[in-house]
Amino acid sequence: MKNLNVGIVGLGVRGYWLMKDVILLMPGVKVTAVCDVYEDRNERAAKLTEEVCGHVPATETDYKKLIARDDVDVVVVSCAWESHIKVAIDAMKAGKPVGMEVGGSYSVKECWDLVDTYEATQTPFMFLENCCYGRRELMALNMVKQGLFGDIVHCRGGYMHDLREEVSEGEKNRHYRLRNYIHRNCENYPTHELGPIARILNINHGNRMLTLTSMASRSAGIQEYIKDRMSDDEKLMNTRFAQGDVVNTMIKCAGGETILLTLNTSLPRFYSRDFTVCGTKGMYEEENDTVFVDKKYTAEEEWDFKANWGNAKDYEKDYEHPIWQKFLNDGVQGGHGGMDWLVFEAFFDSIRNGEPCPIDVYDAASWMCISALSEESIAMGGHPVAIPDFTNGEWIRR
Structure with a gap:
């Protein structure tokens, strides 16, 4: 090596x-x-x-x-x-x-x-x-590639993470989120949810994102947190935050698919990436870790939906992604449930072997630009904004 x-x-x-x-x-x-x-x-x-x-x-x-x-x-x-x-x-x-x-x-x-x-x-x-290497994200990708969900028409994802403490204590901890939340109003962290979805929808590889429109709620969560827990900090008490508490961004793709991204980091909640894949034959939903396959359930079972919540584990035998099959066999390690290890392993291996990096510069540019474009759309009241083609047309045949 x-x-x-x-x-x-x-x-x-x-x-x-x-x-x-x-x-x-x-x-x-x-x-x-x-x-x-x-x-x-x-x-x-x-x-x-x-x-x-x-x-x-x-x-x-x-x-x-x-x-x-x-x-x-x-x-x-x-x-x-x-x-x-x-x-x-x-x-x-x-x-x-x-x-x-x-x-x-x-x-x-x-x-x-x-x-x-x-x-x-x-x-x-x-x-x-790293979320492109999440266990369920890769299993869902494997399900899509094997046709379990049919034609994919819509995906949903979010970065839903209570960051009120991290943002509020940004000056003490020298953390950059504070200055961003003071000055910007946008989908500021889009790639955790968008990366796995882009893989499923073949973005930059036969498909691309065309336009987006974003809307943001008002900003209240962090200020309330400061008032409740840090009222002795006069500077923070008098700080106005630009960042909306909830930002929804809808993206239209060349293939006709839609993507809904949600940022929710300024309100109290459990962590979630809200990863959801919807197709003509079935779907996966991360928040209840559930797979639904068409014609598998009776009408009564479909109404009693909670009875099948958490059933994704039943599909691991047939649909666990090969990357995770090997990882589980060798022993999972690294942060974020192993995702950090896998993404760095892929990076270092590609450098050693002289192979193309699995998540490349075109992915980075097209996923990261969502922040700047959402900021523009929000400022214009949700006006649609064009998403550039960073491949200059090569997405059609890459």
């Missing part, structure tokens, strides 16, 4: 836990350099690397210095949303393969810049959308 020397840019909550749970534990991977603008985060990451692997990585506060290092073969980008694309572009220009963490874009132009840089340099790039 070819060893890969990895440099990591961004050592906040996400970057540190990726190191701890995944990267430092992967065979054939050596973290040789780490970078964050905060020295204490560098020191913490260096100490962790020494404890786990027995060596101390170089530390940098300037990501360009990390990219330029001779002992860095691959760059992992896990910094704040605003910097993802900028760091990835500089890494590709330096000829360093890059794995970039997820988030929404701030403009369509930066998505084009990402694509243009890849096409000019041909430096390997992978978008690290």
Whole structure:
């Protein structure tokens, strides 16, 4: 196995836990350099690397210095949303393969810049959308490919996660979500739900997204949270938040399918990605982990729907995706139920073997641009907005 020397840019909550749970534990991977603008985060990451692997990585506060290092073969980008694309572009220009963490874009132009840089340099790039490797997401994909649900006409997904504490304590914890929720109103985190759906609908591979329209509720949840639990913070008490509590985005595809994305991160609730696939012969729904197959149930059983909630486990024997069959056999590890491990394993293997990255730059651009476009649509009262074709027509035959 070819060893890969990895440099990591961004050592906040996400970057540190990726190191701890995944990267430092992967065979054939050596973290040789780490970078964050905060020295204490560098020191913490260096100490962790020494404890786990027995060596101390170089530390940098300037990501360009990390990219330029001779002992860095691959760059992992896990910094704040605003910097993802900028760091990835500089890494590709330096000829360093890059794995970039997820988030929404701030403009369509930066998505084009990402694509243009890849096409000019041909430096390997992978978008690290871990939910594409979720167990149920991959099982549903396998069901679709085997025809269990017939023709797929609609999919639904969401990022539904109570982030009121994380957002409100952003200044204390130096977390970027706070400034985003103050200044932006958009579908700010679309790719967890959209990535698996794009795979099912063959987006950029025979199909593409054409238009979207977004609507946002008013912003009240975080302010109420601050009033209730942080009323001694005068600055936060007087802060106005732009981000709507619930954002719904409807997307129309070239194949006629529709996609509904929902962002709900400012209100109290249980976590959900609301992953749902609807076809002419059946459907899967994540919130109750249920598979429905046409003609399998009587009319009375269809009315007594709760009796069959949670039946997806009954389909694992026939439809578990091969990736997860192997993972379960070898032993599941890594964060987010194993998804983090699988996405990094796919990335590092593609670099070692000189193979195309499974989630490529065109996926990254088309999924990330939803944030900037939803912001535009919301500002115009839900006006439809065109979604660019970052493949320049190649989606038809890719």
